[in-house]
Amino acid sequence: MTERLERRINDSATMRWTALAIVAVTMMLGYFVAKEMSSIEDLLELPVSQGGLGWTSSEYGFFAGSRSFFNVFCFMLFIGGIILDKMGVRFTGLLACLLMVAGVSINYYAIEFMSPEPTTYVNLPVIGSSVGLGHAWIKRQVLMAAFGFAVFGVGYEMCGITVSKVMVKWFTGFEMALAMGIQVALARFGTGAALLCSHPLAQRYSISTPVLCGLIFVSLGLLVYIVYCFMDVKFDRQVQSSPARTATTSEDEKFHFGDLVVTLKNPGFWLITILCLLYYSALYPFLDFATKIMIYKYGVDPSWAGAIPSILPFSTILFTPLFGMVYDKKGHGATLMILGTIIMTAVIFVFTLPITSSTVAIVLMVVLGMAFSLLPSAMWPSVPKIIPMKGLGTGYSIIFYIQNIGLILVPMLVGRVNQDHTVNGQVDFTPSMWIFTTIGIAAVVVSILLLLLDKKRHYGLQEANVKKEDS
Ligand SMILES: NCCCC[C@H](NC(=O)[C@@H](N)CCCCN)C(=O)O
Numbered sequence: 001m002t003e004r005l006e007r008r009i010n011d012s013a014t015m016r017w018t019a020l021a022i023v024a025v026t027m028m029l030g031y032f033v034a035k036e037m038s039s040i041e042d043l044l045e046l047p048v049s050q051g052g053l054g055w056t057s058s059e060y061g062f063f064a065g066s067r068s069f070f071n072v073f074c075f076m077l078f079i080g081g082i083i084l085d086k087m088g089v090r091f092t093g094l095l096a097c098l099l100m101v102a103g104v105s106i107n108y109y110a111i112e113f114m115s116p117e118p119t120t121y122v123n124l125p126v127i128g129s130s131v132g133l134g135h136a137w138i139k140r141q142v143l144m145a146a147f148g149f150a151v152f153g154v155g156y157e158m159c160g161i162t163v164s165k166v167m168v169k170w171f172t173g174f175e176m177a178l179a180m181g182i183q184v185a186l187a188r189f190g191t192g193a194a195l196l197c198s199h200p201l202a203q204r205y206s207i208s209t210p211v212l213c214g215l216i217f218v219s220l221g222l223l224v225y226i227v228y229c230f231m232d233v234k235f236d237r238q239v240q241s242s243p244a245r246t247a248t249t250s251e252d253e254k255f256h257f258g259d260l261v262v263t264l265k266n267p268g269f270w271l272i273t274i275l276c277l278l279y280y281s282a283l284y285p286f287l288d289f290a291t292k293i294m295i296y297k298y299g300v301d302p303s304w305a306g307a308i309p310s311i312l313p314f315s316t317i318l319f320t321p322l323f324g325m326v327y328d329k330k331g332h333g334a335t336l337m338i339l340g341t342i343i344m345t346a347v348i349f350v351f352t353l354p355i356t357s358s359t360v361a362i363v364l365m366v367v368l369g370m371a372f373s374l375l376p377s378a379m380w381p382s383v384p385k386i387i388p389m390k391g392l393g394t395g396y397s398i399i400f401y402i403q404n405i406g407l408i409l410v411p412m413l414v415g416r417v418n419q420d421h422t423v424n425g426q427v428d429f430t431p432s433m434w435i436f437t438t439i440g441i442a443a444v445v446v447s448i449l450l451l452l453l454d455k456k457r458h459y460g461l462q463e464a465n466v467k468k469e470d471s
Helices: 013-035 038-044 057-073 076-113 140-171 176-204 209-241 243-253 257-264 267-296 311-330 333-352 358-386 389-420 430-457
Strands: 121-125 135-139
Touching: 013 076, 013 140, 013 176, 013 209, 038 057, 038 176, 057 076, 057 135, 057 140, 057 389, 076 140, 076 209, 076 389, 135 140, 140 176, 140 209, 140 358, 140 389, 176 209, 176 311, 176 358, 257 389, 267 333, 267 358, 267 389, 267 430, 311 333, 311 358, 333 358, 333 430, 358 389, 389 430
Parallel strands: none
Antiparallel strands: 121 135
16 A cells, blocks of 8 residues: 555556656647648749748748747747756747747738738848848748747747656656657658648648648647646646655756756767757758658659658658657667668768669668667657756757757758859759768767767666666
8 A cells, every 4th residue: 555655646657658648639730830831832932823821942041940040049948948947848848839820920920911012021030940041031921920939939849858757757667769760750750741831831822721731730739738747746746745766856946057067078978969960950851851852852743742751750750659669668769760870870871872773762761760660769768868957958858959049050951052052943952962961970970979888877778768667
């Protein structure tokens, strides 16, 4: 009886998987919104007379890049991490969901109710994903939509770090990597669903319909997160009322600014941060340009060229939980990361070669899907082995922050290189593929250094995550 009273809510597999399902669904709905406009770029850029909004490519680039603006330039991601460690997962998660709802509402207002006519322009520095620095005239509608997307971006990344902390809270000592793998897989499903559904929805109804769907989704995400908050209250009450755990847990969860210094002095933290920066800076921007590469280099018909890169998010749905399971049961987290970086770099290198068969491109994309699963399934669950729980929010936020800088700068660089290597409308992607390959090689080196450091510092990256029998 005593033993039963001392059991925590997360000792029950049903309860912890329910908690995971709730927060992962909230995040998945956010991932849908993050990509809902990508596949309707052509419709946004159609002239108003043809039913489009008449945006220019630069305006779309400005809008696409705006998701990271407040996070990077106003340090909102970093501030979000501090809020998370100070205020906890309930407050921060709700705040994140509210920001997502507010951001998408502004976005919807701009697309549905503001005039698409190019009558009102605002002069602004353009820092779009494929545009580069400079000044351009931006329509007010674009500006408002971008403002909404930037507000959404703050909530989206804040939700990401909160969900990560929730998973560590419930799954430490259990199937943490599998849980994180399933969360990432659901997130990829959100991405894939947006890529597949937005265009047909916009064509069938109106351009604002995918945004309206996104608004409904993030509102649902908010409601679902409120349900999680009740579970979280129960978890915390149980921990506080357990005399055996109170002393350690309450002290454990208090965050002091000194903890930030400890995190910043940790070389393992920096290696993981640099690895995250390099890996995502090679993979995500490559994905952004992949459709164009399929058309220009592999001669794929534009009508289905987007389907080849979409293999990537869908293949990760299967592979990420699978590799997570391997990490939970067998360990070898650092080795999985090395494998992920090597496969990614090798595939990108083959894309650099003068091979133009679309079958080869499809096979490469499937293999890349494996790399896209290997590293996230091992890297994210490794963070709590390096940073203690109380500083985890700040830790994840710094990692995400530095990752976001790469996600802004690398597409800008590649966009410029592509522009410089365009002759008669034909782009030579070889120089930009070399950029991705070089970043990949650097990622391989950093992942090997992480393994060596783990051997020296004993973070436990090669150890299995499941420590006790499930009940
Ligand atoms: N438990 C952490 C899971 C993180 C998953 C990871 N997300 C990010 O890195 C975010 N900063 C969002 C980046 C979105 C870029 N388009 C992921 O692999 O998506």
